[in-house]
Amino acid sequence: MIKSGLFFSMLALLFSNTLFATQTSAKWQLTQLTEKKQFEVKLECESAPSTGVFQNCWLTLKHLDETIESASVFMNGGMPEHHHGLPTAPVVSWSKESRAYIIEGLKFSMPGYWELNFSIEAEELPKDQTTFSLNIK
């Protein structure tokens, strides 16, 4: 009984450390409401977005101060002034370990003004979206 208690305590500690690591490793973040104000969306990255390399970024969603875990999130983006989209097709998926929506495959091809659009579908809530504006140096 003691052994199993210890095991679960260690597991909980490990889990909380993982969560802590994710939250504190964000060096850059933007938070805004979706168009219909259904969600508060926080976009975080390990470092300020830059060109030429895959970005380590993730999203967290809140609805009425509650974290939303089961949403489907689709993303798109591009440079409106240059009439082109993202160089890759990034994928957004919920990670239980990180308790965040991990963005995989995100890359920027050049400096300048970029837009990242996130379309969000969650149960029992109207579909909503938001567009982040980024100025990449």
Next chain:
Amino acid sequence: MFPHKAITSLLFAFIFFPLSSFAQNWTQSEIEKISSLSLKNLEYPVDPSNKYLNDPAVISFGKALFNDTRLSSNKKISCAICHIESSAFTDNRNLAVGLRQGFRNTPSLLNAAQHNWFFADGAKDNLWAQVLSSIENPAEQNFSRVELLHFIASDQKLINQYELLFNNRFPSYTEVDQLPIKAGPNARLAQLISWKKLTKEQKDITNRVFVDIGKAIAAYVSTLKSEPIRFDLFAEDLALNGKSEILNDSEQRGLKLFIGAESGCANCHSGPLFSNKEFHNIGTGILAKDNGRSEIIESVIRDEFNCLGKYSDAKPDQCMELKYINRNKHSLSGAFKTSSLRGIKDTAPYMHDGRYMTLNEVMEHYKRMSKLPRQTDLATIDLSKEQQADIVNFLMSL
């Protein structure tokens, strides 16, 4: 002696100082941008799909094959015929000529391994697959993969070398004898039919040898790199002293324009290769003829020789470019890979199809952007003749 030396130094200063007053003023942000273009930022090429990349014996074998005209159907064409060492590994023709004329300009191989995608439209996601495509292409070496297997099988010394280098059993004489003389999936119809008649095992043993040969040549090509040039010395001097006279007045004005917002050149021509290695539509694609990236998305995903395929040495999570490939054909219509500008003075003609003989013509192309019939990723770059000349002078220093 000392007074004489001092007088000489003074005279030197009087004579040369007024002439060297062309040093431009640079902001810290500009100096950082220039520094980011320096060759010192170029990292050693990494290709997890090719485990032989750093094997000196395989590199040496690859170099021999790169120069071997026997790897062509007429025994006259090798990789080196179009990629001429004395011409920065290009051929200075508008369009490449192998067995017959192709439809693309021959790119330089210097720093080729630094790219994420190969061919102007990125039809291959690794260098060895690109090599193999050129060997089989009827317009280039026209040498099918089964012919290549017979070529090695005909020479016991080559067989021994193959088995030693790749730690891979070369197919037995019985297995080789059962194969047709010529066959390959990318060859002309008769050879394609012969290829389709082979068993799955026969195809696999042929592919294994073919891929190893491609990886050897790619390992050699990966060693071809630019040497530091005057621009790199300038960037270093500028970072140290805040000014430099290593580039002349016009070249420095050209560089300032090149990295500035007015031209926007460095948006795409960034990093030590002067290329962001991505695909952009600058109005050079021709619909129904050669429309660039949008035309090859499906084939690169299905390619048996891609990073995720069974002949790759990479783990799936090392194939990020392919895994997250942009499949939006509409947005990639007419897009080609940003050319590297390093060594550009030696690599005329320009653009993916060699349509321009000079950089002045390239500058005029960018000035005509708004008049092109199709929408492009770029607005017109409206520079004066003097500004264009300065940028061209800067580019010729690369």
